[in-house]
Amino acid sequence: MEFFRFTPSNVRLRLLAVCLASTVFIQSVPAQKQATRREHWVATWATSEPLGLVSTLPNGRGGALPVPAVAQPNAPPAVTVPAPPLGGRGRGPRIHIPPTLNDQTVRMIIHVGIGGRRIRIEFSNAMMATPVAIGAAHIAVRDQAAAIVPGTDRALTFNGKAGCTLGPGMLLFSDPVDLDVAPLSDLSVSLYLPKDTGPPTNHSLGMHTAYISQGDTTGQTAMPEPTSTGAYFWLSAVDVLAPVNAFAIVALGDSITDGQGTTVDANLNWTAMLNKRLAASKASAHISVLNQGVAGNQVLRTLSGVSALARFDRDVLSRQGVKWLIVFEGINDISLHGQTDSADPLTSDDMIAGYLQLIERAHAFGIRVVGATIGPQEGTRLGTPNADLIRNAINQWVRTGRAFDAVVDLDAAVRDPAHPGRLRAEFDSGDHIHINDLGNQAMAEAFNPVIFKIAK
Numbered sequence: 001m002e003f004f005r006f007t008p009s010n011v012r013l014r015l016l017a018v019c020l021a022s023t024v025f026i027q028s029v030p031a032q033k034q035a036t037r038r039e040h041w042v043a044t045w046a047t048s049e050p051l052g053l054v055s056t057l058p059n060g061r062g063g064a065l066p067v068p069a070v071a072q073p074n075a076p077p078a079v080t081v082p083a084p085p086l087g088g089r090g091r092g093p094r095i096h097i098p099p100t101l102n103d104q105t106v107r108m109i110i111h112v113g114i115g116g117r118r119i120r121i122e123f124s125n126a127m128m129a130t131p132v133a134i135g136a137a138h139i140a141v142r143d144q145a146a147a148i149v150p151g152t153d154r155a156l157t158f159n160g161k162a163g164c165t166l167g168p169g170m171l172l173f174s175d176p177v178d179l180d181v182a183p184l185s186d187l188s189v190s191l192y193l194p195k196d197t198g199p200p201t202n203h204s205l206g207m208h209t210a211y212i213s214q215g216d217t218t219g220q221t222a223m224p225e226p227t228s229t230g231a232y233f234w235l236s237a238v239d240v241l242a243p244v245n246a247f248a249i250v251a252l253g254d255s256i257t258d259g260q261g262t263t264v265d266a267n268l269n270w271t272a273m274l275n276k277r278l279a280a281s282k283a284s285a286h287i288s289v290l291n292q293g294v295a296g297n298q299v300l301r302t303l304s305g306v307s308a309l310a311r312f313d314r315d316v317l318s319r320q321g322v323k324w325l326i327v328f329e330g331i332n333d334i335s336l337h338g339q340t341d342s343a344d345p346l347t348s349d350d351m352i353a354g355y356l357q358l359i360e361r362a363h364a365f366g367i368r369v370v371g372a373t374i375g376p377q378e379g380t381r382l383g384t385p386n387a388d389l390i391r392n393a394i395n396q397w398v399r400t401g402r403a404f405d406a407v408v409d410l411d412a413a414v415r416d417p418a419h420p421g422r423l424r425a426e427f428d429s430g431d432h433i434h435i436n437d438l439g440n441q442a443m444a445e446a447f448n449p450v451i452f453k454i455a456k
Contacts, residue, residue, distance in 0.1 A: 038243065038244050039241045039242060039243060039244065040241070040242065040244055040246075040320075040321060041120070041239045041240070041241060041242075041320040041321060042114065042116075042239060042240060042242040042246045042247060042248055042288060042320055042321030043237050043238065043239050043248045043288065043290055043319045043320045043321060043322070044112040044113045044114050044115070044116070044181070044238055044239065044240045044242075044248075044288045045110045045111070045112045045113065045237065045238040045288075045290065046236065046237040046238070046250075046290040046291070046292060046315075046319055047203045047206070047232050047235065047236065047237075047291065047292070048203060048292045048293070048294050048305075048311065048314075048315050049124050049126045049127055049201050049202060049203050049232075049234075049236065049305075050126070050127065050203075050294060050297075050304060050305025050306070050311075051126050051127070051305055051306045051310065051311055051314070095204055095205070095206075095229060095230035095231055096227070096228070096229040096230070096231075097200070097202060097204060097229065097231055098200065098212070098229070099199055100196050100197050100198055100199065100200070101193040101196075101197045101200060101212070101233070102193065102195060102196045102197065103193070103194060103195070103214065103215060104192075104193055104212055104213065104214055104215070105190055105191065105192045105193070105212070105213050105214075105215065105216060105217040105218055105223070106190070106191050106193070106210060106211070106212050106229075106233050107146055107188050107189070107190040107210060107211045107212075107213075107217075107218075107223055107226070108188065108189050108190075108191075108206070108208070108210040108232050108233065108235055109142055109186055109187070109188055109208045109209065109210065109265075110186070110187050110188075110189060110208070110235075110238060111184070111185075111186055111208070111267045111272060112181060112183070112184065112185055112186075112187060112238065112240070112288070113183065113184070113248075113275045113278075113279070113287070113288030113289055113290075114183055114240060114242055114246055114279075114285070114286060114287070114288040115180075115181045115182045115183040115185065115240065115242075116181050116240025116241050116242045117178065117179075117180055117181070117240075117241060118176050118177070118178055118179070118240065118241035119139065119176065119177060119179050119181055119238065119239065119240050119241070120173055120174050120175065120176045120177070120238075120239050121137070121139060121156060121173070121174045121189060121235070121237070121238055121239075122171055122172070122173050122174075122236040122237040122238070122239070123137075123164075123166055123171070123172050123174070123191075123234050123235060123236055124166075124170070124171050124172075124201055124234060124235075124236035125166035125167065125168060125169060125170050125201050125234065126169060126171075126201050126236075126314075127199070127200075127201040127202070128166075128168055128169075128198060128199070128200075128201055129168050130168060130198055131165050131166060131167050131168065132165070132166045132193070132197050132198070132200075132201075132234065133163065133164075133165050133166075133193070133194055133195055133197075134158075134163050134164050134165070134166065134191055134192070134193065134234075135162075135163045135192040135193065135194035135216060136155070136162055136163060136190075136191075136192040136216055136218045136219075137155075137156040137158075137163075137174060137189070137190065137191050137192070137218065138153055138154060138155050138156060138189070138190045138218040138219055139153075139154050139156060139177070139179065139187060139188070139189050139190075140152045140153040140154065140187065140188050140190075141179075141181075141185065141186070141187060141188075142185075142186040142187055142188040143221075145209075145211075146188075146211040146222065146223040146226050147221060147222045147223075148188050148221055150221055152179065153219055153221075154177040154178075154179050155177075155218075155219065156174040156175065156177060157174065157175045158172065158174055158175060159175065160175065163194075166234065171236060171314075171318070173239075176241070181240055183279050183285065184275065184276060184279055187238070189235055189238075190217070190218040190219075191218070191233070191234060191235075192215075192216040192217075192218045194216075200233045200234065201233065201234050202231045202232060202233050202234075203231060203232040203235075203294075204230070204231045204295070205230070205231075205255065205258045205259065205260060205293075205295045206229075206230050206231045206232045207230070207258070207259040207262065207264055207265075207269065208230070208232075208264070208265055209228050209229070209230060209264065209265055210228065210229050210230070210231060210232065210233070211223050211226035211227070211228055211229075212226055212227050212228070212229060213225060213226045213227075230264065237290075237319060237320075239320045239321075242286070242321070243286060245286050246286040246287070246288070246321060247286070247287060247288075247321045247322065247323040247324070248287070248288045248289070248290050248319060248320065248321045248322045248323070248324075249287060249288070249289045249290065249322070249323070249324040249325070249326060249452065250290045250292050250315065250316045250319055250322050250324070250325050250326065251271045251274075251289060251290065251291055251292060251293065251326045251328060252292050252293075252308055252312075252315065252316060252325060252326065252327055252328070252329060252358075253291075253292070253293040253294075253297075253326075253327075253328040253329045254293055254294060254295065254296065254297045254298075254329050254331060254332055255293065255294075255295035255296060255297075255434065256293070256328070256331070256375070256433075256434060256435060257269070257270070257271060257291060257292075257293030257328055257329070258291065258293030258294060258295050259271075259272075259291070259293070259440075260295060260429075260434045261429030261430075261431075261434030261435050261436050261439075261440075262429075262435075262436065262437050262440055263437055266437070268437040268440055268441070269291065269440050270435075270440040270441075270443035270444045271289045271290075271291040271293075271444075272289075272291070273440060273441055273443075273444035274289050274444040274447055275288065275289045276444075277444055277445070277447070277449065278449055278452075281449065283449070283453065284449045284452065284453070287452055290319055290322075292315040292316070292319075294311075296332060297311075297329065297332060298329075298330075298332045298333045298336070299329050299330050299333050299351060299354045299355070299358075300333055300346075300350060300351070300354045301333065301336075301337070301344075303332070303336070304332075308327075308329050308354075308358065309354060309357055309358065312358060312361060316362065316367070317361075317365055317367075322367055323366075323367060323368065323452075324367065324368050324369070324370065324452055325358070325362050325367050325368070325369045325370070326369075326370045326372060326408070327355060327358055327359075327369060327370070327371055327372060327404075328372035328374075328410060330351055330374045330391075330394060331374050331375070331377060331391075331433065333346055333351060334346065334351075334374070334377075334387050334390050334391050334394075335377065335380070335382040335383070335387060336382070338382075338384070338386060338387035338390045338391075339382065339384055339386060339387065340384075340386050346390065347390065348390050348393035348394045348397070351390070351394050352394065352397050352401075355371065355398075355403065356403060359403055359404065368405040368406070369404050369405050369406075370404060370405065370406045370407065370408055370447075370451065371398040371403070371404035371406075371407050371408075372398070372407075372408050372409075372410045373394075373395040373398050373399065373407075373408075373409050373410055373411035373412070374391050374394060374395060374410075374411060375410060375411050375414045375415065375423065375433075375435070376388070376391070376411065376414075376415050376416075376420065376421050376422050376423055377391075377423075377432060377433040378419075378421040378422040378423075378432065379422060379423075379432030379433075380431065380432050380433050383421075383432070383433070388421050395411055405451075406451040408446050408447050408448075409446065410443050410446055412446075413442045413443050413445075413446040414427050414435055414439050414442060414443060423435065423439070424439070426438055426439075427439025427442065
């Protein structure tokens with residue numbers, strides 16, 4: 001037997017081999033970490049449930065959609081609110097808010113921005129003071145109406161369990177699941193509520209038809225004999241695992257951002273069309289736009305849910321991967337408090353102070369802010385000359401104050417050039433404040449996507 005002899009050359013060779021092996025091992029650990037850093041969670045869809053009980057706006061005030069007060073357990077069978085105008089072409093189905101769900105499944109349709117290979121869902125019990133049991137939750141690629149594409153259904157779990165309990169005010173993520181999500185595609189999220197939920201946490205102006213059927217039908221390709229509604233229930237956000245350069249833009253707004261005045265189920269509000277514009281270019285296809293509009297919402301005061309200042313942390317900071325914020329809100333503040341005889345009067349300085357707070361809070365978390373000018377409302381009952389003076393003063397500050405990181409002049413995009421206090425007739429949904437499909441397209445086209453390329 002020939003034994004290995006330790007010569008100077010052999011020792012050097014063995015040391016070199018050990019060093020090379022060590023280098024490969026040491027380098028493999030950072031490589032694994034680097035692989036995980038190539039992707040991160042980014043919100044591809046979101047909506048805002050008003051925090052606390054929702055107030056009712058009297059018909060005609062400020063043009064905002066009348067939002068129902070939350071029903072009590074002994075309320076009539078359902079609360080119904082008028083649907084928004086369908087882009088000037090008549091009216092759609094009325095929005096049906098059940099006072100409770102019990103041994104029922106609700107299937108909701110969402111239209112995503114960016115795609116991904118892995119997905120998770122966030123649920124919210126923001127409006128309730130009692131726990132809500134979710135017996136089962138599923139996500140799938142939507143086919144048409146309430147049907148899903150066969151083979152795409154995924155059961156969601158919560159810490160490995162099929163169901164969960166949403167405590168009062170709680171936000172809860174599902175466990176991630178593998179699902180190939182295409183950009184700008186429709187998904188369905190189905191929740192089974194096995195027992196009395198009480199009044200559901202909801203976003204009433206969903207602008208998409210949702211479906212309710214009896215029993216647990218979360219995994220069925222077609223729902224049996226569903227009834228329909230226009231609201232989202234307990235559904236707060238959808239995140240995808242996306243490349244490291246992907247990010248989200250939050251649009252913080254009121255009913256105009258929410259989509260009132262556009263066609264139901266058509267994804268023609270300005271945020272959806274901005275999403276479509278960004279997806280069409282390779283340079284911006286990694287960006288999603290999140291609609292955080294709330295009908296009737298105000299920047300400074302509580303009415304339809306809490307103010308924009310009060311919901312900022314949940315609707316902006318808690319969304320995944322946010323690098324930009326668009327502030328397009330204020331018409332309800334002006335309408336309701338910009339009158340000469342207002343009991344709680346508003347000045348342009350009040351609104352500017354509110355905007356500065358939003359900007360400072362966003363900047364504190366590294367989020368850049370786009371300021372959007374406020375469109376006209378002449379022809380509404382509260383579209384008075386004094387309210388328009390306030391609106392114009394605010395818009396002038398947005399355009400020239402240099403407080404925002406970028407500015408988009410949505411007022412100029414939709415106003416009548418010959419009569420600047422009024423919407424262009426071809427953009428008017430019929431109530432002189434909300435904007436139809438064509439006008440929303442004009443708003444989306446008013447954005448220069450180049451401004452979002454400075455995000456880092």
